[in-house]
Amino acid sequence: MSSATLVDELPKQLSLMHKLFLLLILCFAQFLDAFDNAALFPAIPALEAAMRITESQSSWVISAFQLTFASFLFISGRMSDVYDPKRVFITGLSFLGILSIVVGFVRKKVVLIVLRACMGIASAMTIPSALTLLVHVFPDPLEQARAIAVFGGCGAGADALGLFVGALLVQYISYQWVFWFAATITLPVALASVFIIPSRVVKYNEKPPMHGAKWRSLDLFGISILTVALILFIYALTSGAADGWATAAVLTPLIVSILLIILFFYWETLIPIDQAAIPPRTWFYPNFCVLSASALLPFLWWNVMFMVFTTLWQHVFHWTVVSTAIRLFPIGAASFAMSFTGSLSRVFNPKWIILTGLSMVAVGTALIAVGGSQPEDYWTHVFPAFIIGSAGTMLTFSHTNIAIFQAAPASMAGTIGAIFNGALQIGSAVGLAAFMSIETSVEARHASDGTQEYAGRAAAFLFLLGIVLVEMLCVACFYKRETEHGQQV
Numbered sequence: 001m002s003s004a005t006l007v008d009e010l011p012k013q014l015s016l017m018h019k020l021f022l023l024l025i026l027c028f029a030q031f032l033d034a035f036d037n038a039a040l041f042p043a044i045p046a047l048e049a050a051m052r053i054t055e056s057q058s059s060w061v062i063s064a065f066q067l068t069f070a071s072f073l074f075i076s077g078r079m080s081d082v083y084d085p086k087r088v089f090i091t092g093l094s095f096l097g098i099l100s101i102v103v104g105f106v107r108k109k110v111v112l113i114v115l116r117a118c119m120g121i122a123s124a125m126t127i128p129s130a131l132t133l134l135v136h137v138f139p140d141p142l143e144q145a146r147a148i149a150v151f152g153g154c155g156a157g158a159d160a161l162g163l164f165v166g167a168l169l170v171q172y173i174s175y176q177w178v179f180w181f182a183a184t185i186t187l188p189v190a191l192a193s194v195f196i197i198p199s200r201v202v203k204y205n206e207k208p209p210m211h212g213a214k215w216r217s218l219d220l221f222g223i224s225i226l227t228v229a230l231i232l233f234i235y236a237l238t239s240g241a242a243d244g245w246a247t248a249a250v251l252t253p254l255i256v257s258i259l260l261i262i263l264f265f266y267w268e269t270l271i272p273i274d275q276a277a278i279p280p281r282t283w284f285y286p287n288f289c290v291l292s293a294s295a296l297l298p299f300l301w302w303n304v305m306f307m308v309f310t311t312l313w314q315h316v317f318h319w320t321v322v323s324t325a326i327r328l329f330p331i332g333a334a335s336f337a338m339s340f341t342g343s344l345s346r347v348f349n350p351k352w353i354i355l356t357g358l359s360m361v362a363v364g365t366a367l368i369a370v371g372g373s374q375p376e377d378y379w380t381h382v383f384p385a386f387i388i389g390s391a392g393t394m395l396t397f398s399h400t401n402i403a404i405f406q407a408a409p410a411s412m413a414g415t416i417g418a419i420f421n422g423a424l425q426i427g428s429a430v431g432l433a434a435f436m437s438i439e440t441s442v443e444a445r446h447a448s449d450g451t452q453e454y455a456g457r458a459a460a461f462l463f464l465l466g467i468v469l470v471e472m473l474c475v476a477c478f479y480k481r482e483t484e485h486g487q488q489v
Helices: 009-013 016-051 055-071 073-082 085-103 109-137 141-172 176-196 214-218 220-243 248-270 280-284 288-294 298-316 321-338 342-346 350-370 377-407 410-446 454-478
Strands: 004-006 202-204
Touching: 016 055, 016 085, 016 109, 016 141, 016 176, 016 298, 055 073, 055 109, 055 220, 055 410, 073 085, 073 109, 073 220, 073 410, 085 109, 085 176, 109 141, 109 410, 141 176, 141 298, 141 321, 141 342, 141 377, 220 248, 220 410, 248 280, 280 288, 280 410, 288 377, 288 410, 288 454, 298 321, 298 350, 298 377, 298 410, 298 454, 321 377, 342 350, 342 377, 350 377, 350 454, 377 410, 410 454
Parallel strands: none
Antiparallel strands: none
């Protein structure tokens, strides 16, 4: 493939104000991805009533987006490495804004789900391309660490803000404005990006690629295999958690997806390195595997908190949508505050920062496992768990993100961003499926003896605590502390 290199002169020419505007626009992609999903949660009951759909059908309004988003990340990441990431970024934002307008007018459930799936594809185009631009605009390791940390913090802050804004829009206007509100921001930002993002952030060699046309460097066959595999895999996990695992509709796509993933990695060993979507050597970059494993946890932890307590507080405690959103706000506040810790990576080894974050996540998860079944438990258990656990999750998320980009070449920024974000999504999908299965099975066993409904949630939180402890063990044992995390070339 035509090799991408840092344009050393460009970052030096950009003023501080220009860089800050660029950071703001690039962070908007991460913000929008999280905001769109969080704001939709309060709208689900209104959607069910307006379109006369069941609870299981309405879950696909969210799942369809997550399914295509996770599945198309690798195509987007590869495009961002091979072609101009600015064009990929603006195209994704533009389509996302247009689709957000259209979906607000839809009144049929099938069309709604299809459009949400298309929105996932558009959103997938924005994240790896934004990370590619960010890495090249901020080549200095310290600046890059701060920028990546803020980038991640915007997603966590958007979760809480999206839930609150979505609740206000649904309660005081209509659920359609959850989609239209996002469009009113997305389209102007896409237009501004045309003028604010420099035309040549990444410079490519002018000579033709060694092995043929540039499009061959996309590894279309390999990426197609991986995309289909991820679609089937996430579909199987989502369906299994809702409908049970011992069905052909779940087991067939699950088995096929695993076989396709094996085929993908085998295919990557057969083609030239410069044409492979994920060259085998990628997994041998310093600490790359353990960092990828660490990325499985953050979105899982946040999504579990939102899912469990949104349902518990509204359906069991009968709190209003707005009251629930306010009580969930500490998750976003703590996460956003910890997003400014990027510079710590230049003072302390990332291993100790990530372990500190995971320790905080363990404490927060343990607090919720032992308390949270009653409204009065909010201030004694849930609130401190949100602050400690969410701060630890963001610390883990930010410094895993920083370390993984500094372990790999800048020319692979799009692919690395896709792997990292894919791990976030897959970890959430797999973990949530297991979490829901444990919660459902425990509650079914206790239904006959009148045990409180929180028993299933408590058992599932203990399972989540076990995952955190396993992550801590992996980082402690396999993270090579002596590795220097300067940017690879």
